[in-house]
Amino acid sequence: MYKNDQWEVTNYGLESVTPGAPYVYQIPKETLLKIENGFYGWVVHLAEKTWIKYPLFVAAFEEAANYHFPGSLDAQVFLDSQVEGKSCHPHI
Numbered sequence: 001m002y003k004n005d006q007w008e009v010t011n012y013g014l015e016s017v018t019p020g021a022p023y024v025y026q027i028p029k030e031t032l033l034k035i036e037n038g039f040y041g042w043v044v045h046l047a048e049k050t051w052i053k054y055p056l057f058v059a060a061f062e063e064a065a066n067y068h069f070p071g072s073l074d075a076q077v078f079l080d081s082q083v084e085g086k087s088c089h090p091h092i
Contacts, residue, residue, distance in 0.1 A: 007060030014064040039081040047085025
């Protein structure tokens with residue numbers, strides 16, 4: 001499976017990794033690809049968290065989606081979700 005400095009793809013879904021991430025965050029695989037207002041909700045929601053390194057989250061999210069739901073990640077929705085997250089949260 002996939003792991004970076006802050007995130008790890010697990011059988012559960014996607015989980016933060018310490019010490020890279022200062023908080024425990026667990027995203028169940030069942031909610032990973034949930035669409036909210038036309039965007040992947042987690043991609044937009046996690047953009048507001050100032051403690052995450054957004055590029056690391058985005059990479060791990062993509063890996064988790066491809067691992068748990070091969071072929072189901074909509075590339076345009078994924079891109080739009082990242083743009084939305086960045087536009088709402090300029091700290092990224």
